[in-house]
Amino acid sequence: MSTGLRRLYYSIGEVAEIAGIPAHVLRYWESEFAELSPHKGRAGNRLYQEKDIELVLRIKKLLYEEKYTIAGARAYLAKKEEKYLENKVLGELRAGLQEILDILNDNTGRSAVR
DSSP states (O other): OOOSSOOSOBOHHHHHHHHTSOHHHHHHHHHHOTTOOOEEOTTSOEEBOHHHHHHHHHHHIIIIISOOOHHHHHHHHHHHHHHHHHHHHHHHHHHHHHHHHHHHHHHHSSOOOO
């Protein structure tokens, strides 16, 4: 995302302007997409981070450009999240197995079968 100066938090009005949609649409999307849950300040105002803005832009693209329904966009995002978590778990498993191989190589003085 390229918004010029990078900040830690953005207001709902700023995010609405960046995304080119009304603030009430953002509030509605929060109720429809569990992944979209900006932090709330002490006064209860929404504080969006860049990851939230990226998600808003992804949701907007799915709904407005790719013509997904709300349910379809929700399913699409859930599938992407599932795939991300699956890849993360596989990566961690691979790293753990490599660590075991390294330990076996160090303890035996010879290389383990790969």
